[in-house]
Amino acid sequence: MLSFWEKNSFLNYDIIIVGSGILGLSTACEIKERFPEKNILVLERGILPTGASTKNAGFLCFGSLTEILADIELKGEAQTLELVEKRWKGINYLKERLSENKIGYHPYGGYDLIDTKHSTAIRKMDGVNDLLRRIFGKDVFAVADSKIKEFGFDAGLVSHLIYSPFEAQIDTGEMMKTLIKYAQFLGVQIVNGAEVKELSGGRVSVWHSALGEQITFASDMVIICANAFMNRISQEPVVKPGRGQVLITNEIEDLKLKGIFHYDEGYYYFRNYGKRVIIGGGRNLDFKKEESYEFTYNDMIISDLKNKLDKMILPGVKYEIADKWTGIMGFTENKLPEIKVIDSNTIAALSCNGMGIALSSYIAREIAVLSN
Numbered sequence: 537m538l539s540f541w542e543k544n545s546f547l548n549y550d551i552i553i554v555g556s557g558i559l560g561l562s563t564a565c566e567i568k569e570r571f572p573e574k575n576i577l578v579l580e581r582g583i584l585p586t587g588a589s590t591k592n593a594g595f596l597c598f599g600s601l602t603e604i605l606a607d608i609e610l611k612g613e614a615q616t617l618e619l620v621e622k623r624w625k626g627i628n629y630l631k632e633r634l635s636e637n638k639i640g641y642h643p644y645g646g647y648d649l650i651d652t653k654h655s656t657a658i659r660k661m662d663g664v665n666d667l668l669r670r671i672f673g674k675d676v677f678a679v680a681d682s683k684i685k686e687f688g689f690d691a692g693l694v695s696h697l698i699y700s701p702f703e704a705q706i707d708t709g710e711m712m713k714t715l716i717k718y719a720q721f722l723g724v725q726i727v728n729g730a731e732v733k734e735l736s737g738g739r740v741s742v743w744h745s746a747l748g749e750q751i752t753f754a755s756d757m758v759i760i761c762a763n764a765f766m767n768r769i770s771q772e773p774v775v776k777p778g779r780g781q782v783l784i785t786n787e788i789e790d791l792k793l794k795g796i797f798h799y800d801e802g803y804y805y806f807r808n809y810g811k812r813v814i815i816g817g818g819r820n821l822d823f824k825k826e827e828s829y830e831f832t833y834n835d836m837i838i839s840d841l842k843n844k845l846d847k848m849i850l851p852g853v854k855y856e857i858a859d860k861w862t863g864i865m866g867f868t869e870n871k872l873p874e875i876k877v878i879d880s881n882t883i884a885a886l887s888c889n890g891m892g893i894a895l896s897s898y899i900a901r902e903i904a905v906l907s908n
């Protein structure tokens with residue numbers, strides 16, 4: 537049973553945030569920066585954040601050319617541009633908040649690998665540049681075919697490379713550690729190993745395993761940032777899980793590629809991390825199976841990722857897979873971020889649809905305004 541002291545000092549807050557991924561923590565920081573007097577608790581089910589934010593590939597990106605073209609087809613020009621702008625602003629807010637040198641920031645740029653299937657993208661590039669100029673002030677995409685050889689890609693499989701100078705890479709682990717430290721510096725209390733099972737009217741229940749009893753925290757406002765796991769505690773917004781699998785190689789002495797790389801409308805992604813290569817994606821090979829909450833592997837996808845390394849990305853290069861992991865993303869039907877006011881005490885928010893590193897700091901601002 538809780539002591540008088542615990543009940544008196546640990547159970548009541550102005551705001552409780554569920555989930556300590558990048559969205560939950562950015563929201564906590566945003567509110568604290570605006571309203572330092574607010575007492576904020578973040579409840580995280582894992583010993584570490586256990587969703588997508590510590591599992592991703594560390595791309596600071598807003599959409600490759602083929603991805604933007606696919607989005608325009610799905611959502612139309614206006615919504616696609618709005619989303620790109622939010623991602624771009626979010627990237628800049630993240631850098632402003634944490635500073636480049638504390639997130640392992642490297643502005644090496646980004647590339648889209650174009651195969652024959654996507655070759656029409658090349659002639660649509662100028663049109664997309666015209667659309668994006670309003671946001672970036674200059675051309676975002678340029679053909680960079682000379683780099684195909686320089687990076688060592690198989691020229692039979694990669695017909696063109698599209699370069700964007702605005703994209704960058706970060707060290708995901710450093711970024712999240714810095715964000716946690718910054719939230720704590722602002723006075724946000726983070727409790728790990730606290731899985732929220734139920735919530736209503738600003739009250740949030742968590743199982744206290746050491747005591748063997750349920751304890752209830754109370755607040756004026758609960759903000760749910762549980763991403764893929766949202767629908768376990770809130771019916772809205774409707775979110776489907778999508779697993780992402782990632783491989784990292786050993787150090788490769790003469791590694792030629794540098795930057796972040798997208799392929800096949802963003803379904804595949806790879807980058808250098810120093811002299812290593814990180815590659816992930818391939819969800820589109822088995823959408824049904826990858827709609828999963830499990831941090832396990834799909835052998836077919838793992839072997840496809842290795843095949844992409846062998847044949848397309850590192851042909852003729854000797855390397856080994858040093859490690860692998862999985863993370864779980866959350867997807868809404870229309871692939872747009874969503875902030876849902878559930879009732880006068882509860883907001884549920886989702887920033888990601890696979891690009892939450894970019895979007896979260898932007899969405900956090902919108903949530904902070906609503907939460908007051």
Ligand SMILES: Cc1cc2nc3c(=O)[nH]c(=O)nc-3n(C[C@H](O)[C@H](O)[C@H](O)COP(=O)(O)OP(=O)(O)OC[C@H]3O[C@@H](n4cnc5c(N)ncnc54)[C@H](O)[C@@H]3O)c2cc1C
Pocket residue numbers: 554555556557558559560579580581582584585586587588589590591592593594595596597730731732733761762763764765766768769779780781782816862863864865886887888889890891892893894895896
């Ligand atoms: C493999 C992979 C690669 C990716 N690569 C990139 C990339 O390069 N660039 C990019 O922009 N995005 C990338 N993403 C997407 C990005 O990581 C996510 O969009 C972003 O991390 C989402 O942040 P979040 O805070 O909304 O969710 P999450 O990080 O998933 O955080 C949700 C948190 O809520 C916690 N939680 C859930 N339920 C409860 C509960 N009931 N009680 C308490 N806590 C709970 C979870 O444990 C988790 O820590 C990638 C994702 C994956 C999986």
